[in-house]
Every structure is written in C-alpha cells, then in structure tokens.
Amino acid sequence: GENVEQHPSTLSVQEGDSAVIKCTYSDSASNYFPWYKQELGKRPQLIIDIRSNVGEKKDQRIAVTLNKTAKHFSLHITETQPEDSAVYFCADQGAGNMLTFGGGTRLMVKP
Amino acid sequence: DTGVSQDPRHKITKRGQNVTFRCDPISEHNRLYWYRQTLGQGPEFLTYFQNEAQLEKSRLLSDRFSAERPKGSFSTLEIQRTEQGDSAMYLCASTHSSGREETQYFGPGTRLLVL
Numbered sequence: 209g210e211n212v213e214q215h216p217s218t219l220s221v222q223e224g225d226s227a228v229i230k231c232t233y234s235d236s237a238s239n240y241f242p243w244y245k246q247e248l249g250k251r252p253q254l255i256i257d258i259r260s261n262v263g264e265k266k267d268q269r270i271a272v273t274l275n276k277t278a279k280h281f282s283l284h285i286t287e288t289q290p291e292d293s294a295v296y297f298c299a300d301q302g303a304g305n306m307l308t309f310g311g312g313t314r315l316m317v318k319p
Numbered sequence: 320d321t322g323v324s325q326d327p328r329h330k331i332t333k334r335g336q337n338v339t340f341r342c343d344p345i346s347e348h349n350r351l352y353w354y355r356q357t358l359g360q361g362p363e364f365l366t367y368f369q370n371e372a373q374l375e376k377s378r379l380l381s382d383r384f385s386a387e388r389p390k391g392s393f394s395t396l397e398i399q400r401t402e403q404g405d406s407a408m409y410l411c412a413s414t415h416s417s418g419r420e421e422t423q424y425f426g427p428g429t430r431l432l433v434l
Contacts (some may be wrong), residue, residue: 306352309362309363
C-alpha cells in the first residue's frame with residue numbers, strides 16, 4: 209500500500225475490557241490486511257488477517273472488520289488479559305507484494 | 320526450528336565498516352522480504368525476492384545496500400560504509416506465493432548498532 213495510519217498510538221485498558229485499534233489506508237489496490245503482535249525484543253507474529261472479499265473475521269477473542277468503501281479496518285480484542293500487552297501493527301498489501309505497516313499501537317492491559 | 324532464522328541476532332560496528340546479515344526462510348517458501356524497523360515504528364519494506372530474482376527495491380535502499388538470494392534459498396543483506404542512521408532492526412520474512420495474498424512469517428531480526 210501507499211500509506212497506513214494507525215490509531216491510537218497507546219491504549220491502556222483494564223483486564224477484561226475490550227480494546228479497539230483502527231487503521232486507514234490509501235491504496236485502492238490493497239486487498240489483504242494482516243495484524244501483527246510484537247512483544248518487546250521479539251519478532252512480529254501474525255494474529256489475524258482479512259482479505260478484501262470479507263467484511264469481518266473472528267478468531268476466539270480477536271476479530272477484524274474491514275470497510276473497503278471507507279478504506280479502514282479495525283482490530284477488536286475482547287476480554288483482554290495481561291498477556292495481550294504488546295505492540296500491535298496493522299498492515300496492508302497493495303499493488304506490490306510488500307506490506308505497508310501502520311505506526312503501531314502499544315496496548316497495556318492492567319491486571 | 321522450522322521458522323525463519325536470521326544471523327547474527329546482534330551486530331555492533333563502527334561507522335564506515337561493512338556488515339552482512341543472513342536470512343534463512345521457511346523451507347519451500349519462494350518469496351523472501353527484507354524490512355527495516357526503527358525503535359517505536361512499524362517495519363518498512365526494503366526489498367523482496369521471488370526465488371533468486373530480486374523483484375522490487377524500496378527508495379529506502381540506497382546504493383550502499385545490496386541484497387542477494389543466489390540459489391533461491393537463503394538471502395544476504397550487505398550494508399557498505401555504515402552510517403549511524405543505519406542503526407535499526409533488520410527483519411526478514413518469507414512466504415509461499417500461490418497468489419498475492421499470503422501470510423508473511425517474520426524472523427527474529429538482526430539488531431544493528433552503528434557507533
């Protein structure tokens with residue numbers, strides 16, 4: 209993609225609450241949107257992804273929604289746990305094969 | 320370990336020196352990507368290979384950077400005449416392409432510090 213904006217940059221929630229992270233993209237050719245979780249000093253790990261022919265995808269406590277018309281997609285984490293604390297990155301894959309990442313959201317789940 | 324591996328994990332060098340990093344992708348993955356990540360930022364694309372062919376390079380990849388994947392398996396990224404601004408985490412990712420929307424699996428990265 210060309211540009212991916214991610215908000216908020218930091219998010220603090222109480223254990224058990226929900227967390228929502230939002231991203232917008234600009235490349236009309238983007239059709240694949242992965243979310244990665246990165247713990248301190250570790251590699252980014254894919255947690256969920258969505259393709260453009262789907263509006264929503266859910267995997268246990270994690271869900272992603274996609275609005276192609278508005279060019280935005282969101283990550284929803286329910287019943288947050290302390291081990292969910294990490295930096296989360298959204299990304300899109302546009303006309304090329306590379307991923308363009310957002311700036312990241314530092315999620316802190318307070319016990 | 321069948322995941323993406325990178326070597327070395329850490330590298331400290333003096334400005335002006337050359338450094339080379341290696342990435343071993345997941346076996347059978349034909350696409351290999353290099354990204355750079357600075358502190359507090361998301362990874363930024365540098366270049367990628369399909370088999371041994373280097374198909375795309377970012378504007379971030381100056382003339383001092385060169386990458387190879389000679390046999391379509393492991394890849395090396397060399398930085399010549401390093402500068403302090405090269406200090407970053409260099410991440411490698413791989414995927415098996417059967418179309419365009421494939422999951423990229425990342426390695427642990429090589430953290431470079433240029434003094």
